[in-house]
Amino acid sequence: MSVETFDVNTDALQVTPAAAAYLKKQLGQSGKRALRISVRESGCTGFMYVMDEVDSGEQDDLALHPDADLDIFVDRASLPVLQGTRLDFEKEGLNRTIKFHNPNVTAACGCGESFSIS
Template sequence: MSVETFDVSTDALQVTPAAAAHLKKQLALSGKHAVRISVKESGCTGFMYVLDEVEQGEPGDLELHPEEGLEVFVDTDSLKVLQGTRVDFEKEGLNRTLKFHNPNVTAACGCGESFSIS
């Protein structure tokens, strides 16, 4: 029998250096101090990611510091959906976008705005 361990401070969500640099730049432009990540029910397949620039997190949020100068809050109600997600900032041709690489996603809608998990 094996036991799966989960370190919420490191396994909940990872932010790549490229995504961290992008988020810090956006925060500097907005004058906000942190980013809050959550999910909400939406779209044709179930959930969508919500990324808000905030002054502080909500009570009970998981607080992460993926890189010096970047504070990220994760909604604890969203942790079961977000566990293991890697947030990256990717270049695709002329486009640049934040991408959520979520190992829990089992289906996504055609437009890419919503997803489902099992």
């Protein structure tokens, strides 16, 4: 039998190299220094992702450094919803977008604005 551990500093949120490159470019254009990620209750399904360009995180935020030039702050209250999420930058035809691949999501609304977890 093995014991599994959860390291909040590495398992909370994974950022792909493509997402990191895109986010660094966006932050460079906005003049902000970091990205803050959280969730809030919203929409017809329950939650929505919130990404804010910020100069610094809030006091209780988890600080992640997926790249030498990228700081991401995660709202600690949102960690149970975000645990295990992979953030990616994807191209779909002519569209390019940041995608949250969250293993905790059990349903999403038709417009893609909100989601629910079990």
